[in-house]
Amino acid sequence: MNRINETFKRLRAEGKKAFIPYVTAGDPDIRTSKKIVSALAKAGADIIELGVPFSDPLADGPTIQKAIQRSLDAGCSVRKVFDMVRELRRRASVPFVFMTYYNIVFNYGIERFIREAKICGADGIIVPDLPMEESKGLMDIADREDFCLIMLTAPTTPAERFRKIAGRSRGFVYYVSLTGVTGVREKLSDKLKGDIKKLKKMTAKPVCVGFGISNPAQARDVADVSDGVIVGSAIIRLIEKNPDDKSAMVEKVEVFAGAVAKAVHG
Amino acid sequence: MRKTRRVPDTKGYFGDFGGRYIPETLMPAIRELTAAYRKTGSSPSFRKRLEYYLKEYAGRPTPLYFAEKLTKKLGGAKIYLKREDLLHTGAHKINNTIAQALLALEMGKKRLIAETGAGQHGVATATVAALFGLKCDVYMGTKDVERQSLNVFRMKLLGSRVIPVSSGSCTLKDAMNEAIRDWVTNVRDTHYVIGSVAGPHPYPMMVRDFQCVIGREARGQVLKKEGRLPTHLVACVGGGSNALGLFHPFYNDEKVSFIGVEAAGLGLKTGRHAAALLKGRVGILHGSKSFMLEDEDGQVSLAHSISAGLDYPGVGPEHAFYQKTGRAEYAAVNDREALEGVKLLSRTEGIIPALETAHAVYYLKKLAKKTRKSDIIVVCLSGRGDKDIDIMKEHM
Numbered sequence: 001m002n003r004i005n006e007t008f009k010r011l012r013a014e015g016k017k018a019f020i021p022y023v024t025a026g027d028p029d030i031r032t033s034k035k036i037v038s039a040l041a042k043a044g045a046d047i048i049e050l051g052v053p054f055s056d057p058l059a060d061g062p063t064i065q066k067a068i069q070r071s072l073d074a075g076c077s078v079r080k081v082f083d084m085v086r087e088l089r090r091r092a093s094v095p096f097v098f099m100t101y102y103n104i105v106f107n108y109g110i111e112r113f114i115r116e117a118k119i120c121g122a123d124g125i126i127v128p129d130l131p132m133e134e135s136k137g138l139m140d141i142a143d144r145e146d147f148c149l150i151m152l153t154a155p156t157t158p159a160e161r162f163r164k165i166a167g168r169s170r171g172f173v174y175y176v177s178l179t180g181v182t183g184v185r186e187k188l189s190d191k192l193k194g195d196i197k198k199l200k201k202m203t204a205k206p207v208c209v210g211f212g213i214s215n216p217a218q219a220r221d222v223a224d225v226s227d228g229v230i231v232g233s234a235i236i237r238l239i240e241k242n243p244d245d246k247s248a249m250v251e252k253v254e255v256f257a258g259a260v261a262k263a264v265h266g
Numbered sequence: 267m268r269k270t271r272r273v274p275d276t277k278g279y280f281g282d283f284g285g286r287y288i289p290e291t292l293m294p295a296i297r298e299l300t301a302a303y304r305k306t307g308s309s310p311s312f313r314k315r316l317e318y319y320l321k322e323y324a325g326r327p328t329p330l331y332f333a334e335k336l337t338k339k340l341g342g343a344k345i346y347l348k349r350e351d352l353l354h355t356g357a358h359k360i361n362n363t364i365a366q367a368l369l370a371l372e373m374g375k376k377r378l379i380a381e382t383g384a385g386q387h388g389v390a391t392a393t394v395a396a397l398f399g400l401k402c403d404v405y406m407g408t409k410d411v412e413r414q415s416l417n418v419f420r421m422k423l424l425g426s427r428v429i430p431v432s433s434g435s436c437t438l439k440d441a442m443n444e445a446i447r448d449w450v451t452n453v454r455d456t457h458y459v460i461g462s463v464a465g466p467h468p469y470p471m472m473v474r475d476f477q478c479v480i481g482r483e484a485r486g487q488v489l490k491k492e493g494r495l496p497t498h499l500v501a502c503v504g505g506g507s508n509a510l511g512l513f514h515p516f517y518n519d520e521k522v523s524f525i526g527v528e529a530a531g532l533g534l535k536t537g538r539h540a541a542a543l544l545k546g547r548v549g550i551l552h553g554s555k556s557f558m559l560e561d562e563d564g565q566v567s568l569a570h571s572i573s574a575g576l577d578y579p580g581v582g583p584e585h586a587f588y589q590k591t592g593r594a595e596y597a598a599v600n601d602r603e604a605l606e607g608v609k610l611l612s613r614t615e616g617i618i619p620a621l622e623t624a625h626a627v628y629y630l631k632k633l634a635k636k637t638r639k640s641d642i643i644v645v646c647l648s649g650r651g652d653k654d655i656d657i658m659k660e661h662m
Contacts, residue, residue: 129550
């Protein structure tokens with residue numbers, strides 16, 4: 001069984017929700033990035049989302065755009081991300097999910113990407129610019145490798161379409177909390193909790209919520225009604241703000257992630 | 267006509283190219299747009315309104331001008347210029363923006379957004395926004411804001427906001443990323459007016475259809491003047507909208523050859539160019555699968571061209587399809603040659619072309635040698651050169 005499914009099975013048994021932090025792999029450099037990922041695991045992450053950098057990230061706001069730029073400037077590549085995961089996998093049991101744009105996968109070769117990702121110890125992939133209609137090729141290969149293609153749904157997704165996407169999604173269903181790009185938001189929509197409750201009734205699969213969630217209180221709120229909370233830009237801000245002191249950077253990430261994990265786990 | 271209807275298919279594919287690679291948030295809007303285009307786009311009342319504005323406001327039909335002096339100078343085929351530069355706002359872009367604005371009104375959208383490189387599409391969008399009372403924000407790379415300052419001022423004068431984009435290469439591709447991000451955020455009340463035959467389906471098809479007025483007119487005009495079809499059609503290709511507008515109505519006229527001219531920038535061997543079809547690989551950029559410039563890891567490369575409108579690492583999927591099937595050939599003209607093209611047309615015919623257009627003009631020099639006097643070339647004079655005067659001054 002895929003590690004992602006195992007994780008949700010365990011969390012359900014424990015009556016807990018998943019804390020899913022996102023960082024861009026290789027930000028600010030591969031070495032520090034590995035330490036950051038280990039720190040996230042230590043802080044209580046249930047699944048870790050790793051961005052594989054792409055030069056034109058059209059679903060991302062400024063914070064993640066800059067993270068991707070730092071990573072690319074430091075020489076990150078698909079192969080280096082795979083190596084990084086392979087090394088992390090030796091010590092970590094937490095599921096790793098890649099988040100990347102379709103051109104990166106297409107260019108590497110869909111089959112080759114999924115196979116190598118699986119071998120190095122990753123468990124799933126999220127591709128924000130690959131809607132259901134274009135996903136069959138990648139889905140077939142991922143299914144064959146027991147690798148989860150996690151599909152995204154949005155506030156603009158009609159109910160019938162949500163059911164279809166949820167049916168095809170593997171591991172969990174990613175619900176984008178807002179119409180917009182990634183990035184910290186002061187306040188989440190008043191409608192969000194109600195919307196998630198409705199969506200939960202339409203699928204038996206775990207529904208995890210991302211985009212805009214930036215502090216423990218918001219995370220707690222969303223965790224109440226969903227199966228997991230994805231936090232990205234708020235963590236990346238700590239990387240951005242501490243460029244010169246790498247150990248302080250890692251420590252701040254760990255402390256913040258620990259606080260969010262605690263809020264989510266209750 | 268049967269043959270032309272085949273592409274794209276219902277999923278927006280031109281053979282292997284095209285499709286819809288966009289965030290889920292946008293899918294309902296894209297489906298709404300597709301449905302609105304299918305329903306409204308062909309309705310008699312919409313066609314009538316569109317024709318009215320194209321004629322009374324934009325200045326259609328544009329002349330098909332026999333460039334006698336240029337023909338003599340180059341010593342080959344008879345050269346006709348399809349004078350899109352004479353349209354209101356100075357380029358073919360207005361054909362598409364009037365149509366998309368009318369469609370946006372039908373869909374009840376209150377706001378337009380656009381990306382622009384040279385500023386021509388931005389100006390054309392700002393113009394229709396003013397005309398139809400819509401709000402308008404135009405995204406433009408900071409590098410282009412600088413080199414096309416006249417157009418920036420025009421857009422502001424027309425009441426639009428120009429939002430400078432300073433990510434990536436600070437040019438058209440980054441402006442398009444930012445416009446897509448805006449659209450994801452404001453999708454419920456905003457229509458994204460894409461200016462080229464790029465982006466997710468239905469844009470490549472829709473923009474092509476709206477630009478086909480160029481080729482339909484040219485076909486009728488050349489038949490009237492010459493009693494036969496041209497042998498060659500020539501147009502510059504960045505995203506490729508003026509080229510498809512000219513080419514597509516001749517698609518089934520198999521004896522008419524199509525030549526698209528890409529920007530060779532500092533030279534095809536230097537790596538600093540914008541020749542996606544000639545030098546690129548297949549990939550996914552801005553919502554569709556086509557040829558693009560990228561490195562071995564799939565990171566999009568920076569394009570380079572003296573002309574901001576061609577400075578784009580991608581190209582419309584229908585051009586990729588034409589190249590693959592051999593329906594069109596593609597060539598490239600570099601920065602220096604394009605400047606020569608400007609001079610050539612200015613001095614022989616008294617017409618100062620835009621730098622984009624000058625790529626096609628210069629190519630005529632190469633093509634004329636290979637043609638007979640009995641051949642007929644129609645070149646799309648896609649835009650006028652006023653906006654480029656500062657760059658020309660700097661380089662000449």
